[in-house]
Amino acid sequence: MDLLDLLFANVTDRFYLIPSQGGHHPITIKLANKLVSIVSFNKTVADSYLRAIRHLEVKGLPTVTKVAKERPLEDDEFDYDGEDDIEADPLVKETDVYEDLLDLSDFTILLIDSQSTEILMPEMDFLSTPRDQPRKAFENEEGTIIATIEGEEPALSIINFRKRLALLWLPTVSQIPGYQLAAPLRTIFNWLLGDSGIQLIHAAAVGDRSDGLLISGSSGSGKTVTSLACLEAGWNFLGDDFVAIGPGKDKGTISVYSLYCTARLHRDMAKKFDLPEPAVTDDKSLYFLYPKFAEQFKLEIPLSRIFMPNISKGSTSTHRLSTADVVKEIMIPTLAYLPGRERTTLKNLTHLVSNFPCHSVNINDSIDTIPETLRRLTLMSLV
Amino acid sequence: MDQKQNLRACPEGIIFEVIGQEIVVISLATGTYFSLKSPASTIFALLESGCHRSDLPAKLNDLYSAPENLNVEQIESFVDQLMSESIMEYCKSNDGKGFDQGTIQSLAVPPYQTPVIDKFEDMQDLFLLDPVHPVVSTESTKKTEEHANQ
Known part of the structure; x- marks a missing residue:
């Protein structure tokens, strides 16, 4: 397993820690030739961050009813870096809404922010590039996972083609620059469309x-x-x-x-x-x-x-x-x-x-x- | 000069494509881009397809129908320039899959001239920019912040 596989496993595990009381706010959009579901965990985040793609929204799709299911957490589930940096909450439920959405759409994107969920982003120093070098995206050996970070307080974009799942993890939602609100998720959109020649x-x-x-x-x-x-x-x-x-x-x-x-x-x-x-x-x-x-x-x-x-x-x-x-x-x-x-x-x-x-x-x-x-x-x- | 090893486009950070009768090479590490017209494009394509640098004069002689001005030293100098610009590097093996014969022939547009690299550095700043823009809180983001802090 290389670092990107571990990072993807780490971020999805952290995603399971998101308290379910905040609810989930899925929208499904027609992105060129694909149906893409985007799930956020804070309505205001969804309203502001996804406003630029509201014209692509597809309405009238079946409603996702199964939101969460119980899943016992494994003892070593979060111990990818050998440090117990996250304490597992015994009441946490696995949110498998994205798995349901995958049945309805071609791809699912999870929009997560550390500010409203209070879940810290994983360590991802290995994705950093020196200031005098261009921003870089990293790919695992199989070419099934790509990740990059951007911004002063880095936001993480990561995609897993095999699982048809991507995540955008924002450190904060209080100061999103205009260029991001104007074209949200563009890096992930480019990756997920690229394989089909779009x-x-x-x-x-x-x-x-x-x-x-x-x-x-x-x-x-x-x-x-x-x-x-x-x-x-x-x-x-x-x-x-x-x-x-x-x-x-x-x-x-x-x-x-x-x-x-x-x-x-x-x-x-x-x-x-x-x-x-x-x-x-x-x-x-x-x-x-x-x-x-x-x-x-x-x-x-x-x-x-x-x-x-x-x-x-x-x-x-x-x-x-x-x-x-x-x-x-x-x-x-x-x-x-x-x-x-x-x-x-x-x-x-x-x-x-x-x-x-x-x-x-x-x-x-x-x-x-x-x-x-x-x-x-x-x-x-x-x- | 290494007489045993072949050359190929640097795998790290160099991408290229044929556009019309040119080969465009872009360095993702620096944002520099290069335009290679005939016969520079032909030489690049031959090398990328597994041709050894010592075989270039003979190949070019065939492709350009024995041009009188073909100069071995100029070819050597051009190949050295490809390497000094970090466009090509020596490799232990080159599988020769770079370009098909038809593409190589279509790039060999006569008349034969001195091979040159057209180098452009005017977009380096954009390439090196991490688009961090000034940030101002707005009504929508303030509401988001309030909601997030609830």
Whole structure:
């Protein structure tokens, strides 16, 4: 057994210690082509942390009735590191809600926080990387478990493909940064979708009738402004920062899948749009676009074009991106934000850009003109 | 130079793919990315497929139809550069599964030129960033905190 197998066993055992009186709060979402159940143990945590994926919620599934069952705890159950660092409560019941949910869905994710459950995270120093090195994900020998940590007070993301179970363990829920609330669980989503050829990508996406447009570019390039301009013009909206791409319904097609119903942008820029009140303001303000724009959310649309906007005062022009630019604007940001399974990520992104040429578009800075410019370019034959 | 061992892409932290007629190599350790065009891409593909570095001139001579400007020293220098950039390393065995023959031939786009590595370091900061952003408590997170503390 290697360290990741032990870590997974350790975190699931700690999960059994969570007092059952807090209840469990499962939701089931349609994540691209998978049904995923997410269980949290604090309603307020569920309401705030999972708000960005509420538009993906699938309602009307059978209700889970069996929540907990008695299970005698083994004497050595928590002694993976040779230290008795957790005292087993004789009244603790094994919560097997996730096992029930596995019967209903393709994957289950447990959302746990140390603050409300008062259960400490396990020791996971071996997952740390020095500050001057990129964040890394670790995989066990069999490739069945992946884990990574992120943040100053590290949150743990761990997935076990064999058990179809993942956990996100947050140290605290009182100060979740806006970028996490805007795109929660993205690392786990990327891992669990990756095997079926569906890839998270750092890009916005909108839909004009049956044309899905991927709006790529590194942070600050204008993805959010472009996608919000299209939203205000009545287009479909799929996401402003992270979406998924993968095989579509028809053979040989590629679709874009919505993941998050959020938009993050500077407040001054946000004044140009009719947005709801921001939920969080840190370096940017976070806006939840659902349910206000519920009718314009589309969960899947066939991909037609990839554009990289450059909002400027000049006139509209377009040119095809070089391979180096594609790597810089699409591949590197996606790889940087989504550690783990990098070879699969690069392969999936290569498949995408090999099938869809990417064009840089200089767009006049008048927001009203953006949708019409993109519509015109979509209809044109670009070289 | 090790005459016995083969070269291969460094297994730790190096990923690569063929995009069109280029090979893109990304270092996950540094965020540096490299573009290899013909004949650099062909040399990389040959090495990754189990070709010994001493056999490169002959292979390139075949693939590029005996180019007059093929220079053995330039090839050696290029391979040394692949190693100094930690893109490739010596290995005891290379199973030769890197690229199929058809891909290698499609990468060998004439005319033959001096092999070069295009190196890009402009995205290193993003790659090294652990996205820790400023944090401000909000109504929703305050409520969460209150609830959690109950």
